[in-house]
Amino acid sequence: MSENEWDTAFDLKFEDAMKRIDASVSGPLPDSDAAAQASWKQLQQRLLREQRRAVWTRRIQWASYAAASLLAGAWLFHSLQTTEAFRPMFELVYKMKGGTVSVQYSTAEPPSRTGAKTAPPPDDDELPETAMQDNRDLPEEGAYRRKQVSAAEAKAETQFVLPVPKDPPDGYSLQHVLLHYSAGASKAGAAKLVYRSTKGSAQPLTILVRKRAYSSHSGMPDGQRSWAPDAGGHGGQLEWNVEDINVIIRGGLGEREQNELADSMQLAEE
Numbered sequence: 001m002s003e004n005e006w007d008t009a010f011d012l013k014f015e016d017a018m019k020r021i022d023a024s025v026s027g028p029l030p031d032s033d034a035a036a037q038a039s040w041k042q043l044q045q046r047l048l049r050e051q052r053r054a055v056w057t058r059r060i061q062w063a064s065y066a067a068a069s070l071l072a073g074a075w076l077f078h079s080l081q082t083t084e085a086f087r088p089m090f091e092l093v094y095k096m097k098g099g100t101v102s103v104q105y106s107t108a109e110p111p112s113r114t115g116a117k118t119a120p121p122p123d124d125d126e127l128p129e130t131a132m133q134d135n136r137d138l139p140e141e142g143a144y145r146r147k148q149v150s151a152a153e154a155k156a157e158t159q160f161v162l163p164v165p166k167d168p169p170d171g172y173s174l175q176h177v178l179l180h181y182s183a184g185a186s187k188a189g190a191a192k193l194v195y196r197s198t199k200g201s202a203q204p205l206t207i208l209v210r211k212r213a214y215s216s217h218s219g220m221p222d223g224q225r226s227w228a229p230d231a232g233g234h235g236g237q238l239e240w241n242v243e244d245i246n247v248i249i250r251g252g253l254g255e256r257e258q259n260e261l262a263d264s265m266q267l268a269e270e
Helices: 003-026 034-077 081-085 087-095 151-155 255-264
Strands: 144-149 163-165 172-182 190-197 205-211 226-229 236-242 245-251 265-267
Touching: 151 172, 151 190, 163 205, 226 255, 236 255, 245 255, 255 265
Parallel strands: none
Antiparallel strands: 144 172, 163 265, 172 190, 190 205, 205 245, 226 236, 236 245
16 A cells, blocks of 8 residues: 555545544433442532531641740740730631731830930920021022012012102113912912113122012011121112011112112012
């Protein structure tokens, strides 16, 4: 028989066998014979014995763990009382397969500082308040935003009525107003008016208006003015308080000129 004849005969036999299998499956299923039923019962009994053996194995393991913990507790604490107190916790942890247990320890007795080798930290209400650093300019806070606007826009953007000079100082013109917003504030808590010289001087003239709390001289009486000349002798700064605001004029003008500028300042219209 050639190889091709062998392959053809094998294909015919295989196809005939498949047809008989399909016919037997499509018909009614025969009843299981007695040997098959007996084998299945033996398998069920074996599975039941294995299941019972697994349960007893877990119980023996748990008993071993409990006995070991009792012995360890008795050896550490010289008593079984402490170990017995932890028995519910051992059972909880053992039974929570794959779960999470959080344990917090505390005492009913108030804390005592007796015998402490280092001084304890002060309570929150005993901590001193952090003094605000006065940099004599717009506040230097950790979280803020700043915006450059015109004088007209600044009137409606500050938390206070903004005082401005009635006329620009001699030889200067207003360039812009820089507003400072503290974190979470909808209006500015500080504004700086920046004047540039029209006579070629490079030194600007600024008028800082801010909340009184920002100043280290917030306790100075209202209307009282404090003059401090610059170290180089070219101008200085004039500071005073008006109700809830602090004002500082700084630039190349002398004391007399800056006081005249302060006299000319008026409250901007709301």
